Amino acid sequence: MITTPDNLPPEEIERRSFAIIRKELGKLTFPPDMLPVVTRVIHTTADFDYAHTLAFSDNAVAHGLAVLGEGRAIVTDTQMAAAGINKKACSHIGCSVYCLIADPGVAEAAKHGNCTRSRAAVDAAAERWPDGVYAVGNAPTALIRICELVDAGTLRPGLVVGAPVGFVNVVESKELLLAAGVPHIVARGRKGGSTVAAAIINALLYMIARPA
Amino acid sequence: MITTPDNLPPEEIERRSFAIIRKELGKLTFPPDMLPVVTRVIHTTADFDYAHTLAFSDNAVAHGLAVLGEGRAIVTDTQMAAAGINKKACSHIGCSVYCLIADPGVAEAAKHGNCTRSRAAVDAAAERWPDGVYAVGNAPTALIRICELVDAGTLRPGLVVGAPVGFVNVVESKELLLAAGVPHIVARGRKGGSTVAAAIINALLYMIARPA
Numbered sequence: 001m002i003t004t005p006d007n008l009p010p011e012e013i014e015r016r017s018f019a020i021i022r023k024e025l026g027k028l029t030f031p032p033d034m035l036p037v038v039t040r041v042i043h044t045t046a047d048f049d050y051a052h053t054l055a056f057s058d059n060a061v062a063h064g065l066a067v068l069g070e071g072r073a074i075v076t077d078t079q080m081a082a083a084g085i086n087k088k089a090c091s092h093i094g095c096s097v098y099c100l101i102a103d104p105g106v107a108e109a110a111k112h113g114n115c116t117r118s119r120a121a122v123d124a125a126a127e128r129w130p131d132g133v134y135a136v137g138n139a140p141t142a143l144i145r146i147c148e149l150v151d152a153g154t155l156r157p158g159l160v161v162g163a164p165v166g167f168v169n170v171v172e173s174k175e176l177l178l179a180a181g182v183p184h185i186v187a188r189g190r191k192g193g194s195t196v197a198a199a200i201i202n203a204l205l206y207m208i209a210r211p212a
Numbered sequence: 213m214i215t216t217p218d219n220l221p222p223e224e225i226e227r228r229s230f231a232i233i234r235k236e237l238g239k240l241t242f243p244p245d246m247l248p249v250v251t252r253v254i255h256t257t258a259d260f261d262y263a264h265t266l267a268f269s270d271n272a273v274a275h276g277l278a279v280l281g282e283g284r285a286i287v288t289d290t291q292m293a294a295a296g297i298n299k300k301a302c303s304h305i306g307c308s309v310y311c312l313i314a315d316p317g318v319a320e321a322a323k324h325g326n327c328t329r330s331r332a333a334v335d336a337a338a339e340r341w342p343d344g345v346y347a348v349g350n351a352p353t354a355l356i357r358i359c360e361l362v363d364a365g366t367l368r369p370g371l372v373v374g375a376p377v378g379f380v381n382v383v384e385s386k387e388l389l390l391a392a393g394v395p396h397i398v399a400r401g402r403k404g405g406s407t408v409a410a411a412i413i414n415a416l417l418y419m420i421a422r423p424a
Binding site: 002003004006007008009010013016017020021043044045046047078079080082083084114115116119140141144165166167168169170172173176189190191192193194195198 | 214215216218219220221222225228229232233255256257258259290291292294295296326327328331352353356377378379380381382384385388401402403404405406407410
């Protein structure tokens with residue numbers, strides 16, 4: 001039975017949701033810069049596992065806020081993650097979101113290179129935005145390629161959000177990122193997804209500005 | 213450490229993932245029509261809770277396959293869910309995907325009606341596609357409105373996928389759908405999301421045809 005009015009404005013629904021999440025987090029505490037990220041990911045998934053799996057490199061949030069504040073490009077591995085990032089907040093801050101997975105040149109490069117389109121899309125993005133913010137919500141092959149290019153010195157991302165989901169090379173790709181020596185926010189383990197990657201980016205954007 | 217080759221083709225990654233999922237489902241068994249839906253949702257989320265929370269009305273999969281096979285419109289509540297549905301499979305079968313949330317008319321109607329845009333978008337969609345397939349991955353207000361219109365007799369959806377996520381009115385909106393007397397596939401409880409809604413639709417589409 002619906003006991004809460006169903007015409008609450010979205011910001012009130014979010015406020016009540018965040019209050020429930022904070023209450024259910026109970027004694028689990030987080031540094032003040034990480035808390036909005038953890039809370040928004042749980043808000044997006046209704047999954048409290050993320051309170052235990054989200055991992056932040058030193059000052060990851062500060063790094064993220066700084067590079068987003070500079071208007072760096074945000075690059076995602078999926079159209080879904082791109083669709084989930086708040087465009088109004090991006091444009092207010094001066095960032096743009098890009099996903100090259102459907103580019104004809106990427107399909108061509110994947111075919112010639114005998115690799116996944118996700119991997120080829122990272123190569124194409126790295127050329128255009130070598131200092132971008134990279135958010136991976138689906139493809140471990142994208143995250144592995146990001147780590148290779150970081151290692152080779154051709155990609156110097158402002159932040160990498162590592163949240164691919166699944167069963168093959170997913171956990172391993174995240175462990176690579178944890179050791180890659182770049183600012184990162186990672187959803188360790190098998191879980192993640194485009195909604196999680198977008199939620200992490202949105203949490204950072206909203207810490208800078210949240211236009212109505 | 214990456215021990216599996218990271219240039220496996222996507223279909224091989226999916227095959228291996230599905231094998232892992234079936235193995236980990238262990239003694240949990242599902243009717244053959246539901247299994248591809250359950251497996252694909254777990255594949256999308258890496259969350260085995262869905263093996264326990266997915267609920268199907270009688271012959272929901274058969275209903276879904278029939279109406280999708282007729283080329284009925286697929287209506288989603290979010291751009292993310294729309295982005296996650298396989299357009300190649302849709303176009304092969306003759307379906308199109310619609311999300312009206314960003315329509316200027318919907319924003320106007322929400323403002324005048326003092327309701328969420330998600331709810332106003334259902335009203336607009338119901339006029340255009342009264343027999344469509346409705347997939348809700350985010351907004352309980354959308355799902356509540358669908359149930360109201362079904363009750364009023366103005367919406368006769370071919371199938372409703374109920375997978376909103378969150379903490380306010382989410383569980384309640386799904387219980388409404390379970391009692392609404394329309395063919396449905398529901399992710400009970402708080403969990404769900406645009407990826408889950410899209411995965412359920414994709415599972416059905418792939419049971420009809422999966423173009424390369």
